Amino acid sequence: MKFPFFKLSLRPSDRGIVLMVGAISLFGILMVYDSSVAIAVRDFGNQYYYATEQLKWLIVGFAALIVFSLVDYHVWYKAALPILIGTLILLVAVFLPGIGIRALGAHRWINFGFFVLQPAELAKLSLVIYLSAWFSARERGRFMSFIILLAMVVGLILIEPDLGTSIIIISISVILYFTSGAPIRNFAILVPVLILAVVLLAVLSPYRMARLTTFLRPNEDTQGASYHIHQALLAIGSGGWFGVGVGQSRQKYQYLPEANTDSIFAIIGEELGFVGSVAVILAFIFLISRGFRVVKRAPDAFGKLVALGVTAWIGVQTVVNLSAMVALLPLTGVPLPFISYGGSSLIIMLAGVGILLNVSRHAK
Numbered sequence: 001m002k003f004p005f006f007k008l009s010l011r012p013s014d015r016g017i018v019l020m021v022g023a024i025s026l027f028g029i030l031m032v033y034d035s036s037v038a039i040a041v042r043d044f045g046n047q048y049y050y051a052t053e054q055l056k057w058l059i060v061g062f063a064a065l066i067v068f069s070l071v072d073y074h075v076w077y078k079a080a081l082p083i084l085i086g087t088l089i090l091l092v093a094v095f096l097p098g099i100g101i102r103a104l105g106a107h108r109w110i111n112f113g114f115f116v117l118q119p120a121e122l123a124k125l126s127l128v129i130y131l132s133a134w135f136s137a138r139e140r141g142r143f144m145s146f147i148i149l150l151a152m153v154v155g156l157i158l159i160e161p162d163l164g165t166s167i168i169i170i171s172i173s174v175i176l177y178f179t180s181g182a183p184i185r186n187f188a189i190l191v192p193v194l195i196l197a198v199v200l201l202a203v204l205s206p207y208r209m210a211r212l213t214t215f216l217r218p219n220e221d222t223q224g225a226s227y228h229i230h231q232a233l234l235a236i237g238s239g240g241w242f243g244v245g246v247g248q249s250r251q252k253y254q255y256l257p258e259a260n261t262d263s264i265f266a267i268i269g270e271e272l273g274f275v276g277s278v279a280v281i282l283a284f285i286f287l288i289s290r291g292f293r294v295v296k297r298a299p300d301a302f303g304k305l306v307a308l309g310v311t312a313w314i315g316v317q318t319v320v321n322l323s324a325m326v327a328l329l330p331l332t333g334v335p336l337p338f339i340s341y342g343g344s345s346l347i348i349m350l351a352g353v354g355i356l357l358n359v360s361r362h363a364k
Contacts, residue, residue, distance in 0.1 A: 014294060014360040020287045021065075021338060021353055025058055025346070027280075028264075028339035034246065035267040036260035036341065038253045050260055050341055057343040061350035068354025073362070076355065077302050080133035087126040090119035091156040108160045118344035120157045120165040125352050127153060127173060128309030135180035136301035143186050146177055164320070164332030170194060171316045176309050180301075228263070231256040232325050236269035236277070243273030260341045262333050265325045281322070284337075288315045294356055297363035307359045310352040 033051030040049040076083075094100035094107045101109040101116065110117045134142075150173050154166045174194070178187055235251040238244060249270045252259045259267055269277045291311030298304040314337050321336045323329040335345050 014290055014357060016290045017287065017294075017353065017357060017360070020283060020290070021350070022062075024280075024283055024287070024338045025061075025350075028346075029054055029058065030246075031264055031268060031339060032260050032341045034249065034271065035252045035264055039260070042254075053343070054341055054346070057346050058350075060343075061347040064347055064351040065354040065357070068351050069357035069361070071354075071358060073303060073306060073355055073358045076129045076306065077133045077136075080130040083126050084130040087119060087123050088153070088156070090117070091123060091153070094119060094160060108162060115343065118342075120160065120162050121344040121348045123153055123157065124165070124169055124172065124313055125310075125348050127169060128176070128306060128313060128352065129355075131173060131176045132302055132305035132309055135176055136305055138181060143182070146173075147190075162333070164334040167332060168313070168317050168320065168334060172309055172312050175312045175316075176305055179308060180305060228257050228331055229324075229327055232263055232266040233327060235263075235266040236326065239270045239273040239277070241273050242275055243269075243271045246271050258333075262321065262331075262335055262340060263325065264340050265322055265336055268339075269325075280339075284314070284318045288318075291315075291356060294360045294363060298359050299362050303359045303362060307356050310356045313352060314349070 029051055032054045033048065036050035037047045040047050040051075043049075046052075090110060093110055099110055100107050101111050108118055108120060110119060150170065154169055157166045157169065174187075174190065178184075231251060235249070235256055238250070244250075249267050251270055252267055256263055256266055265277070265280070268280060272279075288311055291307065291314065295304050295307045295311060298307050317334055317337050320329060320332060320334045321340075324331050324334070335342050337349055338346065
């Protein structure tokens with residue numbers, strides 16, 4: 001039985017990826033509920049509000065994963081440019097009155113009535129697809145074109161402002177660019193420029209400068225600029241080897257900012273301790289290793305690059321989030337994949353995993 005663009009008779013997808021993504025996502029529902037009880041009661045009078053919303057998004061996300069895992073990934077090669085253009089339009093639309101939503105001093109969301117979309121999350125998947133299609137053919141002299149495209153996308157995200165997502169997108173894009181066979185001399189030029197640009201953006205913006213200063217001196221002003229990271233470290237340190245127990249976190253009672261979103265790993269560390277935290281990290285390592293296995297076995301250049309892009313996306317975002325929680329990097333507001341509360345991030349990343357699974361179906 002065959003349908004256009006669908007190939008149901010191919011080899012089964014990588015079950016290890018499916019099982020691990022499912023396990024991490026279900027664990028995320030538990031931790032979203034656990035970490036959001038206090039603020040859910042405060043804001044909505046319903047302790048299950050955030051967990052219920054996350055469960056709805058997880059169902060939609062897994063539906064997207066299933067559909068994308070069945071669609072022949074070569075379809076995305078042809079659709080790469082329209083998807084990129086559509087994403088750029090959405091990134092501009094966040095600034096339009098009546099369409100974009102301004103919250104907490106940022107323009108990051110679009111209200112579609114039935115769903116609030118964060119286009120910056122969509123930009124991650126769009127760039128993975130577009131750059132994979134572009135770089136799958138060898139080409140000389142595309143360094144400046146790559147820089148211009150990256151500057152255009154990242155520029156729109158930076159003025160939202162969203163430095164954390166910009167760092168993720170830059171990292172994925174650079175990985176794809178140099179994996180495709182770009183000259184190493186371009187790497188020597190690009191990386192210092194990007195580092196300098198990030199430092200300048202931090203210095204020129206008061207709130208980013210405060211985060212950088214906090215990172216360099218985390219023990220100063222623990223009731224002011226360093227409050228967030230201080231509370232995160234306090235939560236993780238309080239967990240000890242085995243944690244204080246599921247549901248027993250004290251930091252979730254409005255001491256730790258963004259406890260159910262960007263800082264959810266600190267609650268995991270507090271309640272499950274070092275052992276539980278390591279188990280979560282090992283789960284991500286297993287998932288990423290399975291992703292690289294798909295990259296290795298992909299049948300063509302586009303498949304290899306798109307699988308690498310999705311795997312790098314999960315890996316880089318995980319590393320950035322965890323590093324920020326233990327003060328190895330400044331706080332960036334990046335969610336922990338599949339676990340942090342948030343519809344756009346969860347659904348779009350699960351769609352990306354669906355594409356990864358389809359590449360696995362075609363694997364050698």
